[in-house]
Amino acid sequence: MSDQNLEIIVGEGTCGKAAGSLAVLEAFKNLAPTAKIRSVGCVGMCHQEVIAEIIDGAKKSFMYGKLAPKNIQQILDFHRGSGALPTALLLSSTDSPQLEGGLYLKRQTRIALRNVGMLDPTSIDEYIARGGYEAISKIIKSKMAAEKVIEEVKISGMRGRGGAGFPTHMKWTFARGAEGKKKYLICNGDEGDPGAFMDRSLLEGDPHSVLEGMLIAAYAIGASDGYAYIRAEYPLAVKNFGIAIEAAKARGFLGSKILGSNFSFNLKIKQGAGAFVCGEETALIASIEGQRGMPRIRPPFPAIKGLFESPTIINNVETLANLPWILAKGGSEYAKYGTEESRGTKVFALAGAIKKGGLVEVPMGMKIREVLEEIGGGSHDGSKLKAVQLGGPSGGCVPEALFDTPIGYATINATGAIMGSGGMIVMNEKTCMVDLARYFLEFTQLESCGKCTFCRIGTLRMKELLTKICDGEGTMEDLGKLEDLAEKIKTSSLCGLGQTAPNPVLTTLKYFKEEYIEHIKDRKCRAGVCKKLITHEIMSDKCTACSICKKACPVGAISGTPKQLGSFVIDKKVCINCGMCLEVCRTDAIRVF
Numbered sequence: 001m002s003d004q005n006l007e008i009i010v011g012e013g014t015c016g017k018a019a020g021s022l023a024v025l026e027a028f029k030n031l032a033p034t035a036k037i038r039s040v041g042c043v044g045m046c047h048q049e050v051i052a053e054i055i056d057g058a059k060k061s062f063m064y065g066k067l068a069p070k071n072i073q074q075i076l077d078f079h080r081g082s083g084a085l086p087t088a089l090l091l092s093s094t095d096s097p098q099l100e101g102g103l104y105l106k107r108q109t110r111i112a113l114r115n116v117g118m119l120d121p122t123s124i125d126e127y128i129a130r131g132g133y134e135a136i137s138k139i140i141k142s143k144m145a146a147e148k149v150i151e152e153v154k155i156s157g158m159r160g161r162g163g164a165g166f167p168t169h170m171k172w173t174f175a176r177g178a179e180g181k182k183k184y185l186i187c188n189g190d191e192g193d194p195g196a197f198m199d200r201s202l203l204e205g206d207p208h209s210v211l212e213g214m215l216i217a218a219y220a221i222g223a224s225d226g227y228a229y230i231r232a233e234y235p236l237a238v239k240n241f242g243i244a245i246e247a248a249k250a251r252g253f254l255g256s257k258i259l260g261s262n263f264s265f266n267l268k269i270k271q272g273a274g275a276f277v278c279g280e281e282t283a284l285i286a287s288i289e290g291q292r293g294m295p296r297i298r299p300p301f302p303a304i305k306g307l308f309e310s311p312t313i314i315n316n317v318e319t320l321a322n323l324p325w326i327l328a329k330g331g332s333e334y335a336k337y338g339t340e341e342s343r344g345t346k347v348f349a350l351a352g353a354i355k356k357g358g359l360v361e362v363p364m365g366m367k368i369r370e371v372l373e374e375i376g377g378g379s380h381d382g383s384k385l386k387a388v389q390l391g392g393p394s395g396g397c398v399p400e401a402l403f404d405t406p407i408g409y410a411t412i413n414a415t416g417a418i419m420g421s422g423g424m425i426v427m428n429e430k431t432c433m434v435d436l437a438r439y440f441l442e443f444t445q446l447e448s449c450g451k452c453t454f455c456r457i458g459t460l461r462m463k464e465l466l467t468k469i470c471d472g473e474g475t476m477e478d479l480g481k482l483e484d485l486a487e488k489i490k491t492s493s494l495c496g497l498g499q500t501a502p503n504p505v506l507t508t509l510k511y512f513k514e515e516y517i518e519h520i521k522d523r524k525c526r527a528g529v530c531k532k533l534i535t536h537e538i539m540s541d542k543c544t545a546c547s548i549c550k551k552a553c554p555v556g557a558i559s560g561t562p563k564q565l566g567s568f569v570i571d572k573k574v575c576i577n578c579g580m581c582l583e584v585c586r587t588d589a590i591r592v593f
Contacts, residue, residue, distance in 0.1 A: 041205020
């Protein structure tokens with residue numbers, strides 16, 4: 001088959017580039033210069049990067065994963081008819097949809113992610129070819145009343161996907177009716193949760209859907225100006241969204257008198273400096289205004305008095321990406337997915353001890369277990385899953401016993417966790433829940449803006465108590481102090497960061513209290529994580545005397561003669577329990593107890 005009949009599509013999201021997609025793309029260009037080659041965003045299977053899809057002359061699709069430049073010739077030979085199908089690299093195909101890649105996508109309902117991994121994010125033509133800008137064009141050309149747009153969103157049941165889950169239509173109604181000569185719309189792309197990358201993927205892989213969502217929201221509330229607040233740590237997202245803005249302006253979708261109407265909307269990108277607290281609405285507004293990102297007292301709420309003291313609506317990236325689909329197909333179509341209380345779909349980022357890490361979009365109401373085990377593949381090492389942290393550092397740990405909980409705002413809240421923006425950090429038996437709580441408390445304590453005493457000082461004291469317990473120096477009274485501090489911080493903090501910061505501690509105390517007690521009474525860490533409570537030892541019956549552990553030890557605590565069985569030992573007085581020996585040992589000869 002001629003290369004001219006081949007279409008080669010390479011995943012060029014941040015995860016793909018980190019895995020080496022630029023070299024793979026270059027190999028395709030060198031070995032198949034006459035083929036149609038294009039780049040797309042991440043399709044969500046981050047665990048399989050680098051990913052490439054080939055569509056042949058018969059319009060059959062073949063998706064390959066874990067590619068390197070050395071694999072490209074073999075793949076091209078097959079598609080040229082002179083080699084065997086590289087089945088070890090094949091994720092799915094038109095003839096074999098039951099393979100891993102096909103099943104991973106089949107279990108999902110992709111609305112927000114409908115275009116990600118399917119189109120070149122820098123091409124407005126590809127977006128239009130997939131129905132892009134149809135929704136805003138229909139609204140403008142039919143002179144649809146703003147109230148009708150808001151009604152469609154109300155019918156859809158869409159709630160803000162940024163964390164709080166406030167009904168989108170209600171927020172818009174407040175701003176629509178607010179007095180003010182000028183109104184603003186802000187896209188919140190300040191995604192700061194560890195392990196979360198939903199917004200990044202959308203901004204990188206389908207920026208025009210977010211932009212069109214902003215146009216719809218601006219039309220509904222009567223906003224004439226807007227900002228896309230995107231983390232500076234997301235350079236590809238900033239770049240692609242900037243390209244989308246310029247392309248939309250050139251086609252008449254953005255700027256003055258859009259599509260010949262009286263509707264005008266101008267948009268700028270504001271790069272965030274990486275402060276987690278700026279994910280909170282009023283802190284984000286302060287940052288755009290050039291002030292330090294610190295929350296303000298509410299009321300008044302931003303919808304009444306926000307940016308530059310004007311009515312302002314802030315919607316997050318995922319919320320906005322859903323809007324073109326809702327307005328094109330109707331709110332009732334969107335409402336068919338999910339549950340009575342939580343309509344539609346939700347994007348989750350799977351990270352941690354999960355086999356198939358990446359992005360998934362599923363209908364509300366699906367059980368946590370289905371997402372983690374049936375789509376995510378369970379634990380990466382085959383061990384039993386222990387818990388999942390939902391809602392980021394301000395969320396909570398849901399134990400495996402509650403994995404049959406349906407995904408929804410109320411149902412997740414009932415566990416002590418929150419939906420948040422959609423991060424799922426997965427833990428197995430190798431995770432120490434006390435250390436995990438300490439890690440998240442350390443994060444929120446560092447990210448506190450310092451405005452509230454209980455948030456600034458209270459989280460520090462909680463972190464100190466958790467460190468004390470992890471070091472085997474805690475007392476049972478410390479558990480009561482943790483709970484007391486947690487309640488005071490929740491009720492005395494001004495914004496959501498402080499109000500939810502204690503959640504990881506409260507949920508781990510609720511579901512994994514026995515681990516806290518073990519650390520205190522037995523001076524034991526069952527997961528073998530807390531350095532001051534563990535010991536490393538070389539088991540002579542398994543050691544092959546290869547000396548790799550000795551070379552890896554950073555403090556010279558291991559002695560022994562290469563190839564002399566039984567000679568390798570660890571000096572416990574010198575050992576710092578860093579775990580390097582355990583990490584490099586090839587024969588499971590290192591015991592941790």
